[in-house]
Amino acid sequence: MFSKIPWKRIDWRNTSFLLITPPLMVLTTYWHVTLEGLNLWLFVPAIIMYFVTGYSITLGYHRLFSHKAFKAHPAVQIFTLIFGSAAFQNSVLKWGSDHRRHHAQCDREKDPYNISKGFFWAHIGWVLVKEEPQYRNKFAKDLENNPLVAWQHQHNLSISIVVGLIFPTLLGIAMGSPIGGIAIIALARLVMVHHCTFFINSLCHMVGNRPYTASNSARDSWLIAFFSFGEGYHNFHHFFQNDYRNGVRWYQYDPTKWIVYLLSKIGLTSGLIRTPEEEILKARFMMQQIEYKGELALSSPSTFLGVQKIKLEEALKNINKLKQDYQKLRQGLEVSGANSLADLNRKIKIARHELRATFNVWLVALKRSHLQYS
């Protein structure tokens, strides 16, 4: 077993940190309980730190810096950079570069957390080996031009230690439980955020369904979304990676998207990227045709399902045509039947409304047909 371990490639700093923190958490918690007596009040700052550092990763590191899914006021950038450091997941420059490579090379050899190498590798194994030098920050060159990102990259370790370890210890001292501060606010919080983030790279490529694409292993899972601040809708995210939402439907648990949205209402975020609804419905339609190909093969074009399929294809074609006309008119080209951009905009809105209604009837037809043939 040990002969298979690539000893020369091991990153001893990462490995010792990731392997020591969980047992140290257990040991310090034991010391806290036996020497100081369990102080339940410690869980208040620990939970706050858990959410603050977790959201700094999902909202800041992931959706803001890695995907540029929205723009953020420098105050939001500084906040997420400082508390992102406190999550001990390296600088955003390194994190973002790895993550963009994951999207670009998903499931292939160059994917840093390639799930085809197994759960352990995608979850934590890839962090335990040294990075191949040719990939160092390669996918995040644009981020180097952001002075705040450059500052965080340069001082990442100091910020991590001060905010992630010393600050929780000081909180513990102030609450009369210095060991408890280290055990609960620093270590337990840190280990929790680590593994919740790691689950996105491992479980989100193994467990759940694929409503938007089968072109990669990413999956949607509400359960993982619950533990990962909304990042569990990973199939949607891999297909529409610049969208500020991961759980795109209003009821899907994605608190990160709600925070980005609320911050936009007070001017701290702007330019939120939303995938047009027709693109999302088109992706679902494509996947449903794969999933229900048995039912579709059995039903002729004259059945309820067949008719709805044709209607949906027409509704998609209609909105595509209107959008193409809109682009043509914007470029000063001639478009038949359209008077102005405002006119076309109105028609696109009506077409989108009709598409939504057609899609809902198609869903009913699918369900009915599935019951009939199953």
Ligand SMILES: [Zn+2]
């Ligand atoms: Zn992924």
Ligand SMILES: [Zn+2]
């Ligand atoms: Zn991503």
